[in-house]
Each structure stands twice: as structure tokens, then as C-alpha cells.
Amino acid sequence: MKRIPYLYLFTFAVALLAISLIKHRLSHATSFYGIAENPVKSINFDFPVEILHTFRQTGEFVKSGDTILTLRRLDMKMRERNMRYDQQEARYKLQFDKAMLANEAEQLRTKKKQLTAEREVALAKLAEQGARISAATAIAAGADTSIRTPYRHDQEAIHIKEEFANKLAEVELSIAQNSRDLARAEVLANHRIEKLSAELSDLRNSEAELVLVSRDNGMIGQMDVGSGDKVEAFTPLVKLYEEHPNTAVFFIGDRQLTLVNVGDSLWVESLNLDNLRLRGVISSLGTRITSYPERLKKFPEARVWGREVQVLLPPDNPFLQGERVKITL
Numbered sequence: 001m002k003r004i005p006y007l008y009l010f011t012f013a014v015a016l017l018a019i020s021l022i023k024h025r026l027s028h029a030t031s032f033y034g035i036a037e038n039p040v041k042s043i044n045f046d047f048p049v050e051i052l053h054t055f056r057q058t059g060e061f062v063k064s065g066d067t068i069l070t071l072r073r074l075d076m077k078m079r080e081r082n083m084r085y086d087q088q089e090a091r092y093k094l095q096f097d098k099a100m101l102a103n104e105a106e107q108l109r110t111k112k113k114q115l116t117a118e119r120e121v122a123l124a125k126l127a128e129q130g131a132r133i134s135a136a137t138a139i140a141a142g143a144d145t146s147i148r149t150p151y152r153h154d155q156e157a158i159h160i161k162e163e164f165a166n167k168l169a170e171v172e173l174s175i176a177q178n179s180r181d182l183a184r185a186e187v188l189a190n191h192r193i194e195k196l197s198a199e200l201s202d203l204r205n206s207e208a209e210l211v212l213v214s215r216d217n218g219m220i221g222q223m224d225v226g227s228g229d230k231v232e233a234f235t236p237l238v239k240l241y242e243e244h245p246n247t248a249v250f251f252i253g254d255r256q257l258t259l260v261n262v263g264d265s266l267w268v269e270s271l272n273l274d275n276l277r278l279r280g281v282i283s284s285l286g287t288r289i290t291s292y293p294e295r296l297k298k299f300p301e302a303r304v305w306g307r308e309v310q311v312l313l314p315p316d317n318p319f320l321q322g323e324r325v326k327i328t329l
Contacts, residue, residue, distance in 0.1 A: 031328040034250030036319040041240040048074040062214040069212040094189035119164035218242040251306035267328040280311040
């Protein structure tokens with residue numbers, strides 16, 4: 001049986017000890033490596049465009065107000081046609097609604113006249129019936145003309161009036177609602193037509209406004225378009241990085257999650273520039289545990305997991321974009 005050389009056993013033991021020490025140091029560390037950076041600003045449009053001219057290229061620095069691109073919309077005619085169609089559709093719908101409501105109003109007025117006529121006929125019949133009964137009662141009583149119409153007929157008249165009054169009140173409410181519906185339809189249609197007119201005017205003016213300028217000082221990180229290119233809607237045209245980072249990102253081990261909280265102050269130190277050490281404030285903590293980026297590992301051979309921590313840097317700091325920094329709790 002071949003024996004394992006003692007050198008291999010010693011090497012294996014040293015490796016185990018090294019891994020143990022690495023894990024111990026990571027779990028008790030008070031300083032970390034991070035990256036100073038800004039979120040990339042990706043610029044696109046929600047409509048297709050054609051690039052007319054490029055004034056800057058990838059890697060160039062720009063100042064606030066510098067022109068980067070000039071463009072032309074490619075959907076002008078189609079959108080203008082659609083807006084005019086929507087305006088005409090709103091007008092046709094208003095005409096249809098007004099005709100429907102006018103017909104409904106005419107029916108309600110006719111119903112009101114019918115109810116009024118029916119009420120008068122019912123009251124007339126009741127009065128005629130009451131007169132006959134009164135006459136018959138008078139003859140039976142010896143032609144005493146002072147005898148009144150029976151009480152029952154008076155109550156029936158009151159009932160008829162109340163019944164028709166309720167029906168007429170319902171019709172009046174429907175007529176009032178019809179009038180409100182007509183006014184509402186006109187207001188909504190006119191509002192939509194005016195809104196479309198304003199949008200159409202903005203659309204016509206926007207062709208002269210398609211000049212892409214930089215809002216801040218920074219660097220063009222990526223620009224993959226050139227003069228004459230036609231680009232679909234929502235396609236990134238330019239990616240911009242600000243001149244200096246405003247955030248430093250580092251990862252903290254899962255055994256140290258309780259050591260940091262939003263609002264905590266810590267030191268951020270440059271690894272490229274001597275004596276550059278500034279105070280930062282923790283602005284947010286990641287919501288999941290993830291693997292460390294290779295660039296941030298102290299020991300590349302270790303598999304380390306942690307939580308992302310973002311640190312807000314002072315404004316106008318001299319850190320470089322993407323610079324590797326040291327963060328001390």
C-alpha cells in the first residue's frame with residue numbers, strides 16, 4: 001500500500017487552516033472593498049427616431065448643456081393622422097350621444113303629456129260618477145241639493161292625484177337627468193377634442209425639439225448609434241456617467257448583517273489617491289444575499305456571500321467613476 005507523503009498531509013492541513021482563518025477574518029472584518037460609481041443614465045425615446053447627426057462619441061466628456069445628438073421622429077405622419085381620426089371620432093360620438101339623448105328627452109316629454117292627460121280623464125270620470133251618485137242620492141232624499149258627494153269619491157280623487165303626481169315626479173327626474181347627461185357628454189367631448197388639439201400641436205412642434213443635450217457634467221459611457229441610423233422606440237441611444245460618483249457599493253458578510261444600518265456613518269478611502277478619505281452615509285441595504293463580485297474579494301479563491309450596501313458620498317467628491325475604494329466601519 002502506497003503511503004501518502006507527509007508533505008501532502010502538511011499542505012492539506014495548512015490549506016484547511018488558511019480557509020478557516022479567511023472565514024474568521026471575513027466574519028470579523030471592519031473594513032471592506034467597494035466600488036465608487038453612479039447608476040448609468042440610459043437615454044431613449046418612446047417613439048422611433050432617425051439619427052441626423054452625432055456631436056460626441058463614446059468616452060468623451062460632456063458638460064451640462066452640450067449637444068450630443070440631433071434626431072428626427074419617424075412616426076409623425078402616423079401619429080398626426082391618428083390624432084385627427086380621434087378628434088373626428090369624438091365629434092361623431094358627441095353627435096350620436098346628443099341624438100340619443102334628444103330622442104330620450106322627446107319620449108319623456110310625451111310620457112309627461114300622456115300622464116297629465118290620463119290624470120285629467122281619471123278625475124273627470126270620477127267627477128262624473130260622483131255627480132250621478134249625488135243626483136241619485138238627492139232624488140232619493142227628496143231633491144235636497146245640499147247633500148255632498150259621498151266621502152269615498154273624495155278619497156279616490158286624492159289617491160288619483162297622488163298617484164299621478166308620483167309618476168310625473170319620476171318623469172321630471174328623468175328629464176333633469178337627461179339634461180345633465182347631455183351637458184356632461186358635451187363637456188367630455190369638447191375636453192377630449194381640446195386635449196387632442198393640444199397634443200397635435202405639441203407633436204408638430206416636437207420635430208424641432210429633438211436635440212439631445214447633456215443635463216450634467218459627465219462621460220459618455222456608450223453610444224452605439226451614428227448618423228442615418230433608424231432606431232426603434234425605447235432603444236437605448238446613449239449611456240451617460242456623471243463626472244464623479246455619488247455612491248459607493250460594498251458587500252457585507254452574512255454574519256455581519258447586524259453591524260450596519262441605514263443612516264450609519266463610515267469612512268470611504270481611495271486606493272488610488274493618497275490621503276483621500278471621506279465620510280459617507282449608508283443610504284440603503286440590499287434585500288437579498290448574493291455572491292461577492294470577483295473584483296471585491298480580498299481572497300479570490302474564497303467563495304463569499306454577502307449583502308449589498310450602498311453608501312452616499314459627499315457631493316463634488318474627487319473619486320473616479322468605477323474606482324475601487326476601501327470602506328471602514
